[in-house]
Amino acid sequence: MREDFIHYLWRFKKFDTTNLRTTQNEQIVIIKTGDYLELSGPDFFNAQMIIGEQKWAGNVEIHSRASDWYSHFHENDKAYENVILHVVWENDSTIFRMNNTEIPVLVLKDYVSEEIIASYNSLYETKSWIFCEKELSQIDDFIFKNWQERLFFERLVRKSQFVNELLLDLNxxxxxxxxxxxxxxxxxxxxxxxxxxxxxxxxxxxxxxxxxxxxxxxxxxxxxxxxxxxxxxxxxxxxxxxxxxxxxxxxxxxxxxxxxxxxxxxxxxxxxxxxxxxxxxxxxxxxxxxxxxxxxxxxxxxxxxxxxxxxxxxxxxxxxxxxxxxxxxxxxxxxxxxxxxxxxxxxxxxxxxxxxxxxxxxxxxxxxGVGSEKNAILDKFESFGISSENAFESQSLLELKNEYCNKKSCLKCAIGMNLLKG
Incomplete structure (x- = not known):
C-alpha cells in the first residue's frame, strides 16, 4: 500500500478509532494525530495519545512496511527518537529506538473499511491519461472552483521564486x-x-x-x-x-x-x-x-x-x-x-x-480577462469535459496536470480526496 494513502487515512482519521490496539495488545486512544508538515523527519509532529495506561506526546512515523524503518536508516537518526507510535500497513519487523526500547506499532489496515480501500483502488486504476479522467467532470463545482484558485496561486508562487532569484542576482x-x-x-x-x-x-x-x-x-x-x-x-x-x-x-x-x-x-x-x-x-x-x-x-x-x-x-x-x-x-x-x-x-x-x-x-x-493558452494538455482536459475559458483556468489546469496528476499525488489533490470519500 502506498504511504501517501496511509498518511491520508491517519491525517483525516479515515479508520475505526473505537478500539485501536498496538501489536502488543495495548489500547490506543488518539487525542491528536499530529501536524502533517511534510518536512524531513517524522511524518506527524506533536501527536498526543494514550497507549495502555500512559499518556504520550511526540511524533508519529508512517510506513507501508515496518521494516522500512531500517530501509530508511531511521535507527541512526536522532530526529526519530521521539516517535511514540509507528503506523504501518504490514508489520514485518520489530522496531527499536536507539536505547533499545521497542516502539509501539499500529497495523492500520486492520481498522480500515473495505469500502474506502475499494475507493482507493478505483481511484488508482490504470487510465489512458490521468487517474480521475472519467470522474473529473462530475466533481462538485464548489470544490473544483476553490481548488482551481489554490492551484493558480501555487503555480504563481513557483513562478515568483524565479523572480526572487533574479532579484538576488541583480542587486x-x-x-x-x-x-x-x-x-x-x-x-x-x-x-x-x-x-x-x-x-x-x-x-x-x-x-x-x-x-x-x-x-x-x-x-x-x-x-x-x-x-x-x-x-x-x-x-x-x-x-x-x-x-x-x-x-x-x-x-x-x-x-x-x-x-x-x-x-x-x-x-x-x-x-x-x-x-x-x-x-x-x-x-x-x-x-x-x-x-x-x-x-x-x-x-x-x-x-x-x-x-x-x-x-x-x-x-x-x-x-x-x-x-x-x-x-x-x-x-x-x-x-x-x-x-x-x-x-x-x-x-x-x-x-x-x-x-x-x-x-x-x-x-x-x-x-x-486574458485568453486561455492552447496546448495538448488543455485539449486533453477539454476532451474529458473540463474546458478553460481564460488564462486563470488554463494556468490552474496546467498546475493540476504537472504537479499533481503527473506525480500521482491524488491524495494531496482536492479532486482525488473528494473522489476517495465516495
Missing part, C-alpha cells in the same frame, strides 16, 4: 529583473534560456543609457546572441556590427558565453532576430517600464502600452542578407497574452509580496 533592481524576465519570455520555450543569458550579459545600466538609439539596442542584443559574427553584405548588418564592437569596448562588456539561439522549427515570426528586435524596440519606446507594468490591471491595458514592432529592416527580412516580402511584425495579442501570463503577473505578485500588499483578487480578475 534588487526591479527594472533589470523585468528586462531579464521579458527577454526570457520573448525567447519562448526554445530560446528562452539563451535570451535570458543575453539579457544577463548586458548590464541593464547600459540598456538604460542606450535606449534612445534603437540601432544600439539591436546591436547589443543581436551581437551578444552571436548573430553579427558573419561577414554580411547589407549595410544595416554592417552598421550593427560596427556599433556592437564599439559599445562593448566603450562599456568594457566582457563577451560572455551564450547558448546559440535556434531558428529551426520556429515559425518565421518567432525567429530570434525578430524577437530580439521587438525587445529592443520595446525598451526604445518605453522608459521606466517596470513602474508602468506594475500598475497594469487588464489585458487591454497591456495591449495599449506595448504597441511595438520589429525595426524597419525586419519588415522585409527574417534573417540577415535574405530579403523577403513585406510583413509588418507587430507583437500579436496572443504573444502579449503569454507575456502577461509569464512575465507581468509573476512580477506583480512577487513585488506585492515584497512590499506586503495583497493583490490576489486583482490578479485573478486580470487573468480572467
Amino acid at each position: 534588487n533592481d526591479w527594472e533589470a529583473v523585468l528586462f531579464c524576465l521579458l527577454a526570457k519570455n520573448f525567447g519562448l520555450n526554445t530560446n528562452g534560456n539563451s535570451f535570458l543569458q543575453i539579457a544577463k550579459a548586458i548590464p541593464f545600466s547600459v540598456i538604460r543609457k542606450e535606449s534612445f538609439e534603437i540601432e544600439n539596442l539591436e546591436a547589443l542584443l543581436l551581437g551578444t546572441a552571436g548573430l553579427l559574427e558573419k561577414d554580411y553584405e547589407d549595410v544595416y548588418c554592417i552598421d550593427l556590427k560596427i556599433r556592437y564592437y564599439y559599445l562593448i569596448d566603450k562599456y568594457k562588456i566582457s563577451q560572455s558565453h551564450v547558448d546559440a539561439v535556434e531558428f529551426f522549427k520556429h515559425r518565421p515570426d518567432n525567429f530570434p532576430t525578430i524577437r530580439l528586435s521587438q525587445l529592443a524596440n520595446l525598451y526604445h519606446s518605453q522608459q521606466n517600464l517596470f513602474s508602468k507594468m506594475i500598475r497594469l490591471n487588464s489585458a487591454q491595458s497591456v495591449y495599449d502600452l506595448i504597441k511595438i514592432s520589429a525595426s524597419s529592416y525586419w519588415q522585409t527580412h527574417y534573417q540577415f542578407d535574405k530579403e523577403s516580402s513585406f510583413k509588418s511584425k507587430f507583437l500579436s495579442k496572443s504573444f502579449l497574452d503569454l507575456i502577461i501570463i509569464n512575465t507581468i503577473i509573476p512580477i506583480q505578485f512577487a513585488y506585492s509580496n515584497r512590499i506586503g500588499e495583497s493583490i490576489s483578487e486583482n490578479l485573478i480578475s486580470f487573468m480572467m
Whole structure:
C-alpha cells in the first residue's frame, strides 16, 4: 500500500478509532494525530495519545512496511527518537529506538473499511491519461472552483521564486529583473534560456543609457546572441556590427558565453532576430517600464502600452542578407497574452509580496480577462469535459496536470480526496 494513502487515512482519521490496539495488545486512544508538515523527519509532529495506561506526546512515523524503518536508516537518526507510535500497513519487523526500547506499532489496515480501500483502488486504476479522467467532470463545482484558485496561486508562487532569484542576482533592481524576465519570455520555450543569458550579459545600466538609439539596442542584443559574427553584405548588418564592437569596448562588456539561439522549427515570426528586435524596440519606446507594468490591471491595458514592432529592416527580412516580402511584425495579442501570463503577473505578485500588499483578487480578475493558452494538455482536459475559458483556468489546469496528476499525488489533490470519500 502506498504511504501517501496511509498518511491520508491517519491525517483525516479515515479508520475505526473505537478500539485501536498496538501489536502488543495495548489500547490506543488518539487525542491528536499530529501536524502533517511534510518536512524531513517524522511524518506527524506533536501527536498526543494514550497507549495502555500512559499518556504520550511526540511524533508519529508512517510506513507501508515496518521494516522500512531500517530501509530508511531511521535507527541512526536522532530526529526519530521521539516517535511514540509507528503506523504501518504490514508489520514485518520489530522496531527499536536507539536505547533499545521497542516502539509501539499500529497495523492500520486492520481498522480500515473495505469500502474506502475499494475507493482507493478505483481511484488508482490504470487510465489512458490521468487517474480521475472519467470522474473529473462530475466533481462538485464548489470544490473544483476553490481548488482551481489554490492551484493558480501555487503555480504563481513557483513562478515568483524565479523572480526572487533574479532579484538576488541583480542587486534588487526591479527594472533589470523585468528586462531579464521579458527577454526570457520573448525567447519562448526554445530560446528562452539563451535570451535570458543575453539579457544577463548586458548590464541593464547600459540598456538604460542606450535606449534612445534603437540601432544600439539591436546591436547589443543581436551581437551578444552571436548573430553579427558573419561577414554580411547589407549595410544595416554592417552598421550593427560596427556599433556592437564599439559599445562593448566603450562599456568594457566582457563577451560572455551564450547558448546559440535556434531558428529551426520556429515559425518565421518567432525567429530570434525578430524577437530580439521587438525587445529592443520595446525598451526604445518605453522608459521606466517596470513602474508602468506594475500598475497594469487588464489585458487591454497591456495591449495599449506595448504597441511595438520589429525595426524597419525586419519588415522585409527574417534573417540577415535574405530579403523577403513585406510583413509588418507587430507583437500579436496572443504573444502579449503569454507575456502577461509569464512575465507581468509573476512580477506583480512577487513585488506585492515584497512590499506586503495583497493583490490576489486583482490578479485573478486580470487573468480572467486574458485568453486561455492552447496546448495538448488543455485539449486533453477539454476532451474529458473540463474546458478553460481564460488564462486563470488554463494556468490552474496546467498546475493540476504537472504537479499533481503527473506525480500521482491524488491524495494531496482536492479532486482525488473528494473522489476517495465516495
